Amino acid sequence: MPYTPAGQELANAHQLVILNIDSQGKAATVPSGRYDAKSGSVVFKTTEFSRYAVAYVTKSFADVQHVLWAKEAVEAMAVRDIIKGVSDDFAPAVSITRADFITLLVRVLELKGPGTNTAxxxxxxxxxxxxxxxxxxxxxxxxxxxxxxxxxxxSISRQDMMVLTAKALKAAGKPSAGSGNLAPYSDAATISTYAVDSVTSLVGSGIVNGKGGKIAPTELLTRAEAAVILSRIWATH
Structure with missing residues (x-):
């Protein structure tokens, strides 16, 4: 949809969303919607004919000011209802659970199961x-x-997060392109064998950049880190 943001919208384009408005007037955020400066439009994917509108939505959390490197990612995911806060805060340093992370992956990639009723x-x-x-x-x-x-x-470790992420991207038909170089990371040798390929592919695609010069494979994934990973998936896919 052609769109020209101005003022705050232009400065905070990550908060521009697409709303799907049903016949009852109820609006739901389309997770994939985002502003594309090159085409001067808000782009999104959908599988249904409906009414759509561009909206500027703001959501902020006071405690995200302590992790400015994750602030935009948290806001981008929050305004799309992909990730939510904890009461009035976001709790960026708290470890995210495996259950929550898989839920967020399914949500950001809008994955649907084949309905085989797998146990x-x-x-x-x-x-x-x-x-x-x-x-x-x-x-x-x-x-x-x-x-x-x-x-x-x-709980979920960072390397397990990368394995799930790589598989989710493949399931969505958007596998990570290229192969990354793990040599710059001082702890690359500590990555478990089962996770090496996933880590390498995500580093190559820019979805994972490491943590203080390390991959930190066995450290628990925090909510702030999860938001950044999800926003990179959202922005590039």
């Missing part, structure tokens, strides 16, 4: 808020779980 993992209750996202990820071959048929929805 979920033994530790994922059907009533859990993340159950549908986990089921979709299992159907699409993103999440295989562990040998004991568990998903372990609690």
């Amino acid at each position: 979920v993992f033994s530790d994922v209750q059907p009533t859990a808020y993340y159950a549908q996202a986990v089921a979709i990820s299992k159907e699409l071959g993103i999440a295989y779980g562990f040998e004991d048929n568990t998903f372990k929805p609690s």
Whole structure:
């Protein structure tokens, strides 16, 4: 949709969103919508005919001021309802759970399962808020779980995040292009064998840039880091 932002909209183009307005007048944010300066338009993907509108939405969290490197990413994901805050804050330094991250991946890539009713993992209750996202990820071959048929929805390491992300991009038909160079990262040798290919591809595509000159593969993924990863996926796909 051709669009010319002005003032605050131009300065904060990441807060320009596309709304899908149904027959009842209810508006829902289209996750993929974003402003493209080169074409002078707001671009998005959709699978249905409907009414669409451009909107400038602002969401901010006071505690994100402490992690300015993630501020724009957090805001971009929040205004699209991809990621949410914790009460009135965002809690950027808090570790994100595996369940939450897979839910956010499914949401940002707008993934749909084939509906094969694949049995979920033994530790994922059907009533859990993340159950549908986990089921979709299992159907699409993103999440295989562990040998004991568990998903372990609690914490997630950075290298496991990269494995899930690489598989999700492939499932969405948008695999990471190219192969990155891990030599500049001082801890590259500590990456688990099962994660090396995923880490390499995400470094090559710019989705992962490391953390203080390291990959930090076994460190737990924080909410701020997750928001940045998601925003890079959103911006390039």
